[in-house]
Amino acid sequence: MRVLLTGGTGFIGSTVVEALRGGGHDVTAVVRSEASAKAVEEGGAEAALGDLSDVGWLTGQLSGVDAAINLAALDAAGEDAVIAAVVRAFAGTAKPFVSTGGVWVWGDNRDITEDSALAAPPIVAWKIERQNRLLSSTVKASVVAPAVVYGRGRGLLAGLFTYGPRTDDGALRLVGSGDQHWATVHVEDLADLYLRVLGRAPGGEIYIGASGINPTVRELAQAAAGPNGVVVAESDDDSRERLGAYLADALLLDQQASGDRARRRLGWQPDRLSAVEELSGR
Numbered sequence: 001m002r003v004l005l006t007g008g009t010g011f012i013g014s015t016v017v018e019a020l021r022g023g024g025h026d027v028t029a030v031v032r033s034e035a036s037a038k039a040v041e042e043g044g045a046e047a048a049l050g051d052l053s054d055v056g057w058l059t060g061q062l063s064g065v066d067a068a069i070n071l072a073a074l075d076a077a078g079e080d081a082v083i084a085a086v087v088r089a090f091a092g093t094a095k096p097f098v099s100t101g102g103v104w105v106w107g108d109n110r111d112i113t114e115d116s117a118l119a120a121p122p123i124v125a126w127k128i129e130r131q132n133r134l135l136s137s138t139v140k141a142s143v144v145a146p147a148v149v150y151g152r153g154r155g156l157l158a159g160l161f162t163y164g165p166r167t168d169d170g171a172l173r174l175v176g177s178g179d180q181h182w183a184t185v186h187v188e189d190l191a192d193l194y195l196r197v198l199g200r201a202p203g204g205e206i207y208i209g210a211s212g213i214n215p216t217v218r219e220l221a222q223a224a225a226g227p228n229g230v231v232v233a234e235s236d237d238d239s240r241e242r243l244g245a246y247l248a249d250a251l252l253l254d255q256q257a258s259g260d261r262a263r264r265r266l267g268w269q270p271d272r273l274s275a276v277e278e279l280s281g282r
Helices: 011-022 034-042 055-063 076-090 127-135 156-162 187-200 217-225 236-243 245-251 260-266 275-279
Strands: 002-006 026-031 046-049 067-070 096-100 109-112 140-146 148-151 184-186 205-209 255-257
Touching: 002 011, 011 026, 011 034, 011 148, 011 187, 026 034, 026 055, 034 046, 055 076, 067 076, 067 187, 076 127, 076 140, 096 127, 096 187, 127 140, 127 205, 140 187, 148 156, 148 187, 148 275, 156 217, 156 275, 184 187, 184 275, 187 205, 187 260, 205 260, 217 275, 236 245
Parallel strands: 002 026, 002 067, 026 046, 067 096, 096 140, 109 255, 140 205, 148 184
Antiparallel strands: none
8 A cells, every 4th residue: 555644753653654664565754844854765655745734735645645644743733634634535435544642531540441431631632522523534534542652762751761850869750659550552563553453444443552561650660770770759749840730640640451452353462572671671
């Protein structure tokens, strides 16, 4: 297939480009600069230099491909533009479109499934209406909802813990008490899920991208700090002041998920190193 991809220079997007190319697909990556064009071309994709907010231009790009994946980090207006273009180009066809959500929309929950009640913090609450609009359209659309993504020394966990802030005496800071669990997924396992959803999903469904391994924040931080390293809790309010309330309120959620639907329906088998193993350098 010829696949149009947004967000192809990002942590997840660049890994998905690699997986698509490895699966024999031709990839066109939408980029906003010549530097980004060079980066995706080095990864084996063709670059399309343009603006995702230009619905007419994006509709034209989509009309020339067999499928599309949206991995761009967008605000509400940007998401609206992409949905409008996808509906114009793909509605009523068999062309698959895969959008990106996230596990945070389910709020505090120790057994998250796709059918769980939503309790989204403000940072992602705006996504819900757009996700519903897309899935109720006549586009063969699916949504991948990644857990906290790690791997290859990049991602949120590396930023918070491998290179994370420390106290004056060298202790690694937790987010809040550190007792909360985070659903996690390796970026390479997640890329495999995107390919499976693209090629096998019937449309109209959400797939949680979670490995089923749900460590606590304290376990993650201790793995990064090493067996003799010191980690230190902070109050929720201190985390909000340090990270900003929008992000902190998401990171303070206590979440666990198995990704069972993707396993059962798409044959997905996440098998890379766990987040704790990766952070500990195993």
